[in-house]
Amino acid sequence: MLITPEDVQKIILAYKRYSTYQFDDYSEKSFTRRVEKILIDYKLDIPSYINRLRSDKEFLEQSMKDITVNTTELFRDPKIWHTLKFRVLPRYSEQDSINIWHAGCSTGQEVYSLMILLNEMDLLEKANIYASDINEDVLEVARSGEYKYRFNLDYLENYNQVIKKNPYNFDEFKDVPFEKYFDVDKSKDRMKAKSFLRQKPLFRKQNLVAQNNVFYTKFDLILCRNVLIYFNYELQNKTIDFFHSLLFNKGSLVLGVHESMLGPIASKYIKKGIYYIKK
Amino acid sequence: MNDKIIVIGGSAGSFQIITKILSELPKKFPYPIFLCLHRLKHVRTGFIEALTIKSNLNVIEPEDKVHIKSGNIYLAPANYHMYLELGNIISLSTEPAVNHSRPAIDLTFSSAAFNYKTKVVGIILSGANRDGANGIADVHKEGGITIAQSLEECQVRTMPEAAINATEIDYVYTSDEIISYLLKL
Structure with a gap:
């Protein structure tokens, strides 16, 4: 460890003073590591870091982006996607519309994965897709729907598992080519989501800690995966309560595979295996 | 809290050793053990089950x-880093790989050293990269016990x-x- 907990407190205080970003309730270890990385990458010490935060707005914004973690993959954890396909989405399939929010969507792979699944279930048309992140840069990538092909190559197998196969019936096989949803240019190592997918979601910047609903609507389904692990216990509970207030009755919440509700907030939801329903 | 915290890091060639160690420890083993093992990304x-x-x-x-x-024996989940936090809490993270590894042994070991100082026993087993070297150096710096598997x-x-x-x-x-x-601990 290069820096002390006192140093970390000084940095948190500086962000609070010079911006609206509040890192008080972030998980200590990962936050500390991100700050250390900034110190190394920008060749700063604690006083000069604080000084830059005070005097350099651009640095402040960039460093916030460096602190927040962005990990997402197409169809990450097929088990979750099977649950969405066979357990969660059918609950809302008879409704006239389905409101879905990806909270902390990063570069958007999960957003596109869900739209593909919805399309295969003939639900895309009636779905309203909302997605938010604290980082404008990753939202820009998400809006473009353009990714490295090779980077995602591993996840073609996940696509096959979720879209082509049925874990409850091994004889079932639906041959849906990947190219139905993405234009792939292998020579440039790029792939781009088809425009009917790209034009569908509404992407907006949002700081989950500030708890403002930037979409002015309620939701049938909220996905927030591997975001809460960066929050401490108190902030996790507050955020799950915030989600509760934004879900329609019987709405569903999907967290990351290794995230769960540990506090009193759990009593406001019914746990259904790996997803939660608002009581 | 406990007198000891045991952290074990292993990679290629460590699986049999780990199962052997776990099979020899009694039901009433009094300390928590943290396992940070590299595994192939798709073997999730x-x-x-095999360890259990x-x-x-x-x-x-x-x-x-x-x-x-x-x-309890805590195994770092595939594709997550595992930290030990103040207040005897475990936290996970999906930050980029460290030493090409997620979970990274360095992160688990360093966070254990930082919080538990002399209570830590750090053990590095067989493996094909350098992950864990910085972490076990932190364990030593904070006064913990450091153990490496014999090279032979x-x-x-x-x-x-x-x-x-x-x-x-x-x-x-x-x-x-x-x-x-x-x-004997």
Whole structure:
């Protein structure tokens, strides 16, 4: 460890003073590591870091982006996607519309994965897709729907598992080519989501800690995966309560595979295996 | 809280050693154990079951922010880093790989050293990269006990060798010696 907990407190205080970003309730270890990385990458010490935060707005914004973690993959954890396909989405399939929010969507792979699944279930048309992140840069990538092909190559197998196969019936096989949803240019190592997918979601910047609903609507389904692990216990509970207030009755919440509700907030939801329903 | 915290890092060639150690520890082993093992990214299921079969203790892939309990064995989940936090809590993270690894042994070891100082026993087993060397150096710096698997016994010696070169290692032990050391704690 290069820096002390006192140093970390000084940095948190500086962000609070010079911006609206509040890192008080972030998980200590990962936050500390991100700050250390900034110190190394920008060749700063604690006083000069604080000084830059005070005097350099651009640095402040960039460093916030460096602190927040962005990990997402197409169809990450097929088990979750099977649950969405066979357990969660059918609950809302008879409704006239389905409101879905990806909270902390990063570069958007999960957003596109869900739209593909919805399309295969003939639900895309009636779905309203909302997605938010604290980082404008990753939202820009998400809006473009353009990714490295090779980077995602591993996840073609996940696509096959979720879209082509049925874990409850091994004889079932639906041959849906990947190219139905993405234009792939292998020579440039790029792939781009088809425009009917790209034009569908509404992407907006949002700081989950500030708890403002930037979409002015309620939701049938909220996905927030591997975001809460960066929050401490108190902030996790507050955020799950915030989600509760934004879900329609019987709405569903999907967290990351290794995230769960540990506090009193759990009593406001019914746990259904790996997803939660608002009581 | 506990008198000891045991952290074990392993990679290529460590799986048999780990199962052997776990099978020899009694049901009432009084300290928590943290396992940070590299595994192939697509091998996400079946691993914990394989570890559990021979163990008398409870092997868990922890969820984020759970409280540490003595006698549990915590296995870093595939594709997540595992930290030990103040307040005897485990936290997970999907930050980029460190030493090409997620979970990274360095992160688990360093966070254990930072919070538990002299209570830590850090053990580096067989493996093909240098992950864990910085972490075990932190364990030593904070006054914990450092152990490396004997190079003769290792299937792949790169990892314990890197540990030995990175810091003062208290004991270089075979797996049998590691087991009898743990039993005497």
